[in-house]
Amino acid sequence: MSSAPSSEIPVIDIGPFGDGDGPGAAAVAAAFDRACRDLGFVVVVGHGVPQAAIDAAHRSSRAFFDLELAQRDRYAAPPGGFVGYRGLGAEGLSYSLDQETVPDFKEAFTVGRIERGDEPYFTSEIGRMYMPDLSWPTEVPEFAATWTELYRHMDRVAWRLMRVFAAALALPLGFFDDKVDRNISCLRAINYPHQSTPAQPNQLRAGAHTDYGSLTLLSMEDAPGGLEVQRADGSWVPVRVPSDAFVMNVADLMAQWTNDQWRSSMHRVANPPPDANGNTRRQSLVFFHQPNYDAEVIPLASCCGPDTPPKYARTTSGEHLFMKMTKAKNINV
């Protein structure tokens, strides 16, 4: 299996963007604008996250999934909750689009925002719903530290990317700053177990879906049976990236902000081919960047016009997330 990125998914070095004032900022913004109007997927390099931090979080995630089921279950997400451990069969992402199918062949561990303040935004009932208490798996001693470090790095990269987005959309550079400065992003490790027998009919590692927030950053292991993104004609493109790059994709709220000028593309995780050799286990680390729960999302005036009236009613980041989560997690809960 090649780890060469698909030529349809551009590789963009975000280093030259700097804080928006780098010498290459305009070119980076223009490249993102093109990619976000097309498939909405980018291979991000030059992100500045040390490889050691990425590798360490992958290692502690793998160690967690290697624990006995009874130990993993100690961290089980509460009914209706989204943080903690969700075992095989607990989730079907296609449900988020009202498509009923067999559950995804995966298990996952998720944390919400790690740093919290003592203002009501964090301590109120609604704040605690979006940022439930953290419960780190103590059986893997380095888990909390490695995840906390990766979360901070991902948050910083996403902050810069939101500035790239602002530049790409000809908005003031800080347009999104006050909408994401207390974001409720999740970091999630997903383990797609080795498949020794073919999956059930219609069962995928992850069913087709779009992501819910502003953008998603993904670090993946290269293994058979991976991520695929849907082209406008309905066909699927495999997404392969080297382990030091992140896949970035536009998620629903950016599509809503841009009145669908940018695409929140359907994607899925395919099963390994039946003739795949050896162990087909695959792990990904996914940072779902989700704006502040009270951030309003209304199609931007600059993306609407007489021929392109607003397609979306006003929503908030929290309302959209809650609606999608409720649908995707309604299996076994």
Ligand SMILES: O=C(O)CCC(=O)C(=O)O
């Ligand atoms: O594991 C992957 O490569 C993608 C997972 C994904 O798209 C998701 O969980 O939203």
Ligand SMILES: [Fe+2]
């Ligand atoms: Fe996704």
